[in-house]
Amino acid sequence: MKKWLVGISAAVVLLAPQGSIFAATSKNMQVYFNKVNIVVNGQASASNTILYDGSTYVPIRNIAEMMKDLPVTFYPNEKIANIGTIPVGQQEPGVPSVQTDNSKNDVREQKRDTEINAVFDTITLMVNLQKVEANNFLYNGRTYVPLRAVSNILGLGVAYDDATATAYIGTVPEGITIKPSDSSKSPEASGMYHVPAHGEMNGWNLLKGHPYEDMTEIYYQVNGSMVLTQVKDIRNMDMDELITWVDDDGRTIRNTRRDIHKFFGSFSNQYTSSWFSSKFGDVYADYLKVSALNANNLVDQYLYETGQLEVPESQVTLKPNTPTIEATPDSGYNKYGDGTVVFYAYDRSGTYKGEFIDSDDKYYVKNADENSHPPKLSDGWISLGILQNIYQVSYQDTQIVIKQGTEEVVRLPLPSNWNQIDVRETTSSNIRIKKYDTGINKQITEAWIDEDTLKEKTGVRFAFTGKTGVDDYALTAPPTKNSTEKQITLELKLPSHWNTSSSGDATEINGLHIKKENGKRYFLVKDLEKFNFITPIKESKDFTVYFKVDDLTAAGLLK
Known part of the structure; x- marks a missing residue:
């Protein structure tokens, strides 16, 4: 029900954990919208498609549409999406949400190569309450799964026509070569292998033969069904190089590349990728080459190729005539x-x-x-x-x-x-x-006010200044009725440990009391009034x- 923007933080020589393939993680992805068309049994699908890292993904709800409008039911507490029906004699896994994936109208994405943020492995996918092993990610309110999983769920073969960039599911026109999956790659095709790691990474495996060896070292461990991945940036970059940039107020600022990399990670949920790119250009592009690298997918691919992990295939086939139990909760x-x-x-x-x-x-x-x-x-x-x-x-x-x-x-x-x-x-x-x-x-009655509420109610603006480091911060009062009157700007250097902690005790900085709770910064209202950042309003209508x-x-x- 919520949406957010999360970036990936990585600094040179530091190891950035990439997490598990079974945990929900947010990733910055380079994708191609609607490059691949889908035809099911001779009928063109209106589904959006996302081509990512060599695999084509489609929304779950469109799988159901491909099989004569079978329902998709979402169980929010259990994080389960069930395609199809509830077999007789079985109970639903929880209380279904009224806002199902089928209840929203699709917006046709323009065909384009772009960058998006998506949250991986958000749900457990089931068909007629049978679990389907398939990676998935959440983007723009839709849960996407690989085309391979679609073909398995439908119980139909897939053929891909390179000339027209069309995937055929079911009935295949003459002259089209059937492929088992658009994401299948043989060990010979990738050429990846591994060697034991040494030193501080002793006990890990170092992945070799991947396309990014000139920039990174990718390490992995396999523990049962859990895969851990770590990435080390090995580029010969001068992290003490001073970078000059201009903030939104037109001020020229100089920071080291190291501090700017930290800034990209620490403030990635406050500024968009477009903003970073407009301010820092190639510096941000170089940062993304490693921080946005999807090492998980490379490791997964290699493990599937070499048989160290079982390829998550599903033999479940949708059956539209499966008897159902209509279950609705008591009022x-x-x-x-x-x-x-x-x-x-x-x-x-x-x-x-x-x-x-x-x-x-x-x-x-x-x-x-x-x-x-x-x-x-x-x-x-x-x-x-x-x-x-x-x-x-x-x-x-x-x-x-x-x-x-x-x-x-x-x-x-x-x-x-x-x-x-x-x-x-x-x-x-x-x-x-x-x-x-x-x-x-814009009535303000509370003693402390958080940053988001303050911006919404008063128009106070916040900005990273970077004059001395990644902790530099400034807030500017909203415009006054007198356009010639200069706006008030208060510069702050926040406690450095706030960058890595969700809470921090109240502290006074330049006469303004600030505290941090649950990841949000709060300001003492009396201090804001003293600095004329806000004017209290007593009545509301x-x-x-x-x-x-x-x-x-x-x-x-x-x-």
Whole structure:
């Protein structure tokens, strides 16, 4: 349900663990969109394809479409995607999410060679509740799997036509040579081999014969089904070389290549690859040659070729006529295994509309003071935003209208003074309604404010300055009404250990108190007011509303 951008940090001579092929990891990937076309039994597929490291990947949901619209069901707690059906006599592995991969409209990607960030091995893929061994990655809300896995799941052969860049699944036109997989490579084709490693890497294997030997040393260990990979940058680069660059405010800055490499890694979730490229050019391109290298895939390929790992093939074949058990949860409240309260919603006609938890409310505030906490679903209040997943709900100053399709279900008049600050609750048509100040008018009432909220509410800008090192940081006040008045900029040197820790005690830097909690920087509001970075606002007139679940149930709107 969330998305994020994560970069890969690597510095010269340092070993950067690449992780396990079975763990979910984010990677920066060079890919080609829609270079390969897919035809299934003579019918062209509208599926997007991603060509990555010699393998063609397609979204899971399109596999189901290839077999006459079989469903794809996602179980979020168990991180399972099941294609097809639930065999008679078997139970579902968990509670299915209402937001399945089939419920989204595809956006056709332009045919292009580009760089993306994706999260690998996010789910367990199953077909009719039988596990399928296949690597996968999450990109743009879609889970992609290799074409090899598609052909195995469908139980059909694959042929690839180089002239038209078309993969044929099932029926193959004359003159097309069948290949077992677009990603299959023989040991002779790759030429890779290994030798025992020595010194600090004693006990590891050093991969040889790969295309990047002039830049890197790739080490690996096999422990059962677990594969660990480490990469060492061996390029003869002067890490003390001073690099000159210009920040967003036009200031010229000089840093060592070593500090800039650290900056790429430490700030990769705050700046895009395009920004890095525009500022640092070849320096960033050189950094990516190793940091974005997918050593895992090279090691996996070599291990499959030499039989050290069993190739993850699946013999599962989809059968559209498999009997199914239609399973939907009981209405009302229940709990997940971790204790999270969940509400299973049915509309007045008894149609299941999905599962919802507190954090599905966009204004939900975790661990907030009760006085500033919005009403919670777990406490019996459903937000306007969540209710809009069940009905069409329009909210105006003096009334709320709830519709199902074109039919008006109920109209709830509101008091004439509803938008006044001191009016917090009302009852309309026996349905209790609460009002909550969303704060989107930039009201700041908390003692500490995090960086993201501060940017959103005030327009304060943050930037890395790099004047003395990777810890250099600056924040600039938002523009004033007087355009000739100079904006205030406060420069800070953050504690260096904050780069590698998720938390840090409050400290005063240049008169501003800062602390770090759960990976976020927080600033003391009183200090920001003192420096005129923010102006407190006492009143607010931006609200959303919440409805009492019991009253909606009594009125027949929820079953």
